[in-house]
Amino acid sequence: MPAVETEILRAPSSASRPLPRRLNHLRLLEAESIHILREVASEFERPVMLYSIGKDSSVMLRLAQKAFYPAPIPFPLLHIDTGFKFREMIVFRDEMARQVGAELLVWRNEPAIAAGTNPIALDTRRCCALLKTQALLDGLRHYNFDAAFGGARRDEEKSRAKERIYSFRDAAGQWDPKNQRPELWNLYNARIHPGESIRVFPLSNWTEMDVWQYIHEENIPVVDLYFAKERPMYVRGDALLPIEQDFVARPGEKPQMVKSRLRSLGCSPCTGAIRSDAETIPAIIDELISFRSSERANRVIDHDQDGSMEIKKREGYF
Amino acid sequence: MLEVTLQIATEMEDKGFEIGEFLAAEREKDLLRFSTAGSVDDGKSTLIGRLLYDTQSVYDDQVRSIEGKGTTAPGQIDFALLTDGLRAEREQGITIDVAYRYFSTAKRKFIIADTPGHEQYTRNMATGASTADAAIVLIDASKGVQIQSRRHAYIASLLRVRHVLVAVNKMDLIAYEESVFRAIEAEFRAILAQIAQDTGTAVEAHFVPVSALKGDNVVHRAAKTSGAMPWYDGPALLELLEALPAINRTQNTSFRFPVQRVLRPDHTFRGFAGQIASGAIRVGETVTAFPSGRKAKVERIVTFDGDLEEAFAPLSITLVLDREIDISRGDLIADREDAPAVARNIKASLVWMDQRPLDSNRRYLLKHTSHTVPASISSVEHRVDLGALRHEPAPTLRMNDIGAVSLHLLQPIALDLYRDNRSTGALILIDPETNATVAAGMVTAAQGQTVAGDEDESGAWGRVTAGEREARWGHRGGALELTGPAELIDAVERSLFAVGAVTSLVDADELDRAGKQQFRDALADALVQSGLIALIARTGEDGALTASAGGFDITLDAQNQMHAVTAIHQLLRRAGIFISSEGADL
Numbered sequence: 001m002p003a004v005e006t007e008i009l010r011a012p013s014s015a016s017r018p019l020p021r022r023l024n025h026l027r028l029l030e031a032e033s034i035h036i037l038r039e040v041a042s043e044f045e046r047p048v049m050l051y052s053i054g055k056d057s058s059v060m061l062r063l064a065q066k067a068f069y070p071a072p073i074p075f076p077l078l079h080i081d082t083g084f085k086f087r088e089m090i091v092f093r094d095e096m097a098r099q100v101g102a103e104l105l106v107w108r109n110e111p112a113i114a115a116g117t118n119p120i121a122l123d124t125r126r127c128c129a130l131l132k133t134q135a136l137l138d139g140l141r142h143y144n145f146d147a148a149f150g151g152a153r154r155d156e157e158k159s160r161a162k163e164r165i166y167s168f169r170d171a172a173g174q175w176d177p178k179n180q181r182p183e184l185w186n187l188y189n190a191r192i193h194p195g196e197s198i199r200v201f202p203l204s205n206w207t208e209m210d211v212w213q214y215i216h217e218e219n220i221p222v223v224d225l226y227f228a229k230e231r232p233m234y235v236r237g238d239a240l241l242p243i244e245q246d247f248v249a250r251p252g253e254k255p256q257m258v259k260s261r262l263r264s265l266g267c268s269p270c271t272g273a274i275r276s277d278a279e280t281i282p283a284i285i286d287e288l289i290s291f292r293s294s295e296r297a298n299r300v301i302d303h304d305q306d307g308s309m310e311i312k313k314r315e316g317y318f
Numbered sequence: 319m320l321e322v323t324l325q326i327a328t329e330m331e332d333k334g335f336e337i338g339e340f341l342a343a344e345r346e347k348d349l350l351r352f353s354t355a356g357s358v359d360d361g362k363s364t365l366i367g368r369l370l371y372d373t374q375s376v377y378d379d380q381v382r383s384i385e386g387k388g389t390t391a392p393g394q395i396d397f398a399l400l401t402d403g404l405r406a407e408r409e410q411g412i413t414i415d416v417a418y419r420y421f422s423t424a425k426r427k428f429i430i431a432d433t434p435g436h437e438q439y440t441r442n443m444a445t446g447a448s449t450a451d452a453a454i455v456l457i458d459a460s461k462g463v464q465i466q467s468r469r470h471a472y473i474a475s476l477l478r479v480r481h482v483l484v485a486v487n488k489m490d491l492i493a494y495e496e497s498v499f500r501a502i503e504a505e506f507r508a509i510l511a512q513i514a515q516d517t518g519t520a521v522e523a524h525f526v527p528v529s530a531l532k533g534d535n536v537v538h539r540a541a542k543t544s545g546a547m548p549w550y551d552g553p554a555l556l557e558l559l560e561a562l563p564a565i566n567r568t569q570n571t572s573f574r575f576p577v578q579r580v581l582r583p584d585h586t587f588r589g590f591a592g593q594i595a596s597g598a599i600r601v602g603e604t605v606t607a608f609p610s611g612r613k614a615k616v617e618r619i620v621t622f623d624g625d626l627e628e629a630f631a632p633l634s635i636t637l638v639l640d641r642e643i644d645i646s647r648g649d650l651i652a653d654r655e656d657a658p659a660v661a662r663n664i665k666a667s668l669v670w671m672d673q674r675p676l677d678s679n680r681r682y683l684l685k686h687t688s689h690t691v692p693a694s695i696s697s698v699e700h701r702v703d704l705g706a707l708r709h710e711p712a713p714t715l716r717m718n719d720i721g722a723v724s725l726h727l728l729q730p731i732a733l734d735l736y737r738d739n740r741s742t743g744a745l746i747l748i749d750p751e752t753n754a755t756v757a758a759g760m761v762t763a764a765q766g767q768t769v770a771g772d773e774d775e776s777g778a779w780g781r782v783t784a785g786e787r788e789a790r791w792g793h794r795g796g797a798l799e800l801t802g803p804a805e806l807i808d809a810v811e812r813s814l815f816a817v818g819a820v821t822s823l824v825d826a827d828e829l830d831r832a833g834k835q836q837f838r839d840a841l842a843d844a845l846v847q848s849g850l851i852a853l854i855a856r857t858g859e860d861g862a863l864t865a866s867a868g869g870f871d872i873t874l875d876a877q878n879q880m881h882a883v884t885a886i887h888q889l890l891r892r893a894g895i896f897i898s899s900e901g902a903d904l
């Protein structure tokens with residue numbers, strides 16, 4: 001990852017520079033997100049940043065660097081590892097944490113992983129409940145975190161569109177969408193009772209397009225899986241399934257080389273790839289303009305039932 | 319410039335050239351935030367769904383997932399389902415909480431807050447409007463202006479949402495009749511003018527006749543597409559949204575920088591991190607820290623991307639000053655000239671948002687910029703009667719009430735009037751027991767000086783309000799007319815005196831005999847205004863006592879004094895003069 005090195009080590013110039021008088025939408029979003037990051041770091045005792053290795057997490061991590069510069073990021077990163085993440089993701093994760101100089105914590109639901117939990121043995125919903133939601137709740141409780149940043153955006157899904165920037169969770173980590181705290185201006189209510197917590201979404205107002213444009217303008221490193229390459233895939237109709245896990249293959253099924261990329265990074269058995277020629281970020285953005293379906297359309301997990309994201313969130317998912 | 323473009327063009331070939339241009343255009347785009355408002359079922363969510371659909375801002379899979387569902391006729395998409403994202407909302411067919419949606423046109427990017435119309439969820443409407451630059455107020459053409467239309471327009475005005483676009487919706491239901499549109503426009507213009515007078519915020523309103531369901535005048539002008547409403551030759555809603563002036567008005571006001579955090583990575587660096595709330599700052603300028611009043615020069619403006627020579631709202635930056643002065647989170651760094659007020663006693667407009675009514679005996683937490691201080695409400699000045707758009711005296715504010723209060727803070731804070739600064743003039747109140755956000759407040763007056771110091775400790779100032787009087791006397795002002803035996807009237811007054819009521823006896827017989835009926839009425843009025851109970855006494859026949867208050871009349875047996883006195887206390891309670899049960903039980 002050569003881009004990482006140059007970007008992070010780039011010394012801030014000592015010469016002051018003038019700024020255009022008018023801020024474009026990316027600068028406005030950036031300023032808002034930094035404000036949120038600083039509020040949380042100052043008002044909570046034990047905040048943590050959920051780091052999922054995807055493009056949104058990469059942007060969030062960069063914003064955290066900006067928020068506290070020249071001081072280090074004052075909270076650890078937590079990765080909830082299901083054991084089914086792409087190998088490239090894990091390598092990238094460790095490298096990023098090292099270069100940013102942040103403390104990285106990894107939490108896995110070891111008993112469930114040892115019991116052989118996977119989305120084919122169980123259904124996707126129960127698999128997610130154990131490896132993601134349960135692991136997340138256990139991890140947060142284990143370290144006693146009272147605020148957790150997530151990189152979710154409101155434009156991802158319609159129940160996300162309903163969520164506050166400070167999303168209050170009860171002692172069981174659950175979201176009550178019918179009874180959210182009013183959230184006025186940028187005055188966030190950080191008061192909680194012991195055991196309760198807040199999930200914070202600094203990228204709430206960013207769109208998928210904003211995220212890619214920002215990554216482009218800021219030269220933010222992202223996992224290579226986002227870029228098109230010849231990759232071995234199981235081809236099932238329109239769906240392309242990565243060959244990462246053995247159990248995904250049907251009897252006799254052979255992988256084919258397909259020029260493809262991932263639009264969003266999740267667990268390998270549940271994240272379909274798309275056919276694509278986009279090898280650069282401008283090409284990805286170009287592709288985005290022509291897309292007719294949402295980025296989560298390639299994720300199996302969000303569609304297994306009407307309002308499934310809302311249900312998962314109520315149960316404690318991000 | 320041309321060379322650069324050409325270079326990018328060759329790098330990316332044909333297609334790349336387009337994307338390069340696209341990215342360059344994107345860099346120029348600004349951001350407009352708007353929210354919806356209006357009564358339940360006026361079609362807010364449908365309008366937003368239509369706006370997204372007609373600007374190609376929704377993906378196919380999102381449209382597919384709502385086809386054949388919802389409340390509309392077969393074959394017609396229920397666009398409200400695009401934003402009503404909670405299951406309970408889809409089941410009940412109403413919006414419960416704000417949905418944030420995003421779209422962009424060639425001209426600018428938009429953040430939409432689609433808010434609920436139902437009165438029960440007014441707090442969520444206020445949430446959506448608090449960050450909006452513009453509001454679209456919907457009015458159902460077949461129903462006309464509702465009380466919620468007034469309430470939402472009032473809240474939008476209080477929050478200083480500058481631009482109001484009034485969409486008179488469901489024109490299809492009234493056969494696109496121009497006269498209906500014009501009548502609603504005239505009525506609502508008058509209401510907006512009245513509201514503006516009350517809140518002190520003039521709004522610029524545009525009226526557009528639309529059908530969210532059919533798409534008339536939402537993105538496309540109806541006159542051009544369906545041919546409906548040929549009598550309307552104004553712009554479609556989206557054209558107006560694209561034309562509204564940009565938001566950067568915060569740059570022209572005084573410099574305000576609430577400190578969020580002190581950054582001290584090592585002993586060589588001490589910086590104050592925050593987001594500029596308003597105005598601009600340059601290296602070398604002198605600033606003052608509040609509430610201490612200490613001064614220093616700006617030595618550096620630090621960001622991750624390099625130092626800046628100058629910075630302005632709403633950038634998030636870190637300031638390094640030229641000398642060590644004591645500044646911590648919650649302090650305000652501001653202009654040397656045009657300083658903020660530092661006050662412990664303020665007045666504010668409030669939107670009450672909690673099930674538990676405002677309680678002036680309790681302490682709340684007041685959050686303002688980056689600090690939180692304990693505060694109590696020293697008096698309720700008035701409540702806004704949204705029907706008549708009048709102020710009325712009130713002892714408290716209940717859920718969804720709008721009113722004005724005086725607040726007493728335990729520590730002085732630096733602030734501006736909301737009218738002058740939407741950021742340093744805004745506050746929320748938090749209930750320290752439940753942790754609920756119970757009110758949104760906008761500072762309307764601040765008593766204080768420019769730096770911390772001694773202040774009048776009385777806790778309130780200005781004209782004494784009905785709420786303050788009530789808090790002192792324990793009851794409201796009111797007239798009690800009594801006709802009966804003199805000693806029974808004396809006994810009634812004695813019993814009121816005994817429970818702490820403040821009464822004043824007016825001998826109506828004597829004043830009437832002297833022909834001073836007008837004086838009698840004026841006197842009674844003055845007593846009532848002062849919060850006292852005016853006993854308008856007349857001698858009557860021995861056997862009975864008649865009493866009237868607040869429109870209730872009773873006749874009592876004068877022989878049973880005990881019963882008569884109890885009945886009169888009950889009467890005062892029924893008339894709303896006694897507020898609690900305390901005074902009523904003898």
Ligand SMILES: Nc1nc2c(ncn2[C@@H]2O[C@H](COP(=O)(O)OP(=O)(O)OP(=O)(O)O)[C@@H](O)[C@H]2O)c(=O)[nH]1
Nearest residue numbers: 358359360361362363364412413435488529530531
């Ligand atoms: N005929 C007609 N019906 C409409 C129009 N706009 C909305 N409706 C219908 O009015 C009903 C209410 O629409 P919504 O968009 O849910 O109303 P709302 O204002 O969002 O309601 P709340 O959010 O609950 O306050 C639905 O059945 C819509 O289909 C219109 O222009 N014409």
Ligand SMILES: [Mg+2]
Nearest residue numbers: 362363412413
């Ligand atoms: Mg609605």
